[in-house]
Amino acid sequence: MTHRDRFEAVYDTYYPAIYRYAARRAGSPDDAADVISETFLTLWRRIGDVPEGEEALLWLxxxxxxxxxxxxxxxxxxAVLAERLRSELAAFRPVKLIxxxxxxxxxxxxxxxDREVLALACWEGLTGEQIAKVVxxxxxxxxxxxxxxxxxxxxxxxxxxSLTIAMGEA
Structure with missing residues (x-):
């Protein structure tokens, strides 16, 4: 059996179970779809490591x-990044908390x-030089x-x- 045949057999057999597993645990349908696709991508990449029979389901x-x-x-x-950015921006100028x-x-x-460099600086705590290497x-x-x-x-x-003020929410 080729790797592709093995992948298709495992996929066809266990997709419904992985779908249910992800759908019950993920925060949204999009998150569940991401879990499913990443799980089966890992299956494809590591098909040689996947055990036989029902053990494959446990592995998945x-x-x-x-x-x-x-x-x-x-x-x-x-969430940490958003909080950190809010704190950082508040330090630059006096504004009410956003x-x-x-x-x-x-x-x-x-x-x-822009999101990538901000995330690397704030989430990962990288310096300008380190960010340069990453990007x-x-x-x-x-x-x-x-x-x-x-x-x-x-x-x-x-x-x-400004939108908040204009809409009367502030």
Missing amino acids: YGVARRVLANQKRGASRR DLDHVRTAFEELPER GCTAIAARPRLHRARKRLAAALERQA
Whole structure:
């Protein structure tokens, strides 16, 4: 049996069980879909390590469990980042505390490139030089990139605050 045939056999047999497992535990249908796809991607990559018979289902449950744990850690890191960014921005200028949802919305408005450097700086605690290595640019280029990303986040937060005031929620 080829690796592809083995993968298809395991997938066809155990997809419903992994689907139910992920759907019951994930926070949303999108998160469940991510768990399922990552679990079966791992199956594809490690098909030679997968035990035979029903042991394969237990192996897949273990993979799905780890994927879910990684998702939860990621969500936790994002929440920590939002709080950290709010604190950092509050230190630059006196403003009333911004609702965490406004920070999240402002962060999500940013281009992926800005979110990445901000996340590397705040979540991972990387320096400008370390960020440069991760994103593949020079340290000289990374520092202003981070600075501009912070400025764009501040502007996005200002827009969020203005919208809140305009809508009478503040």
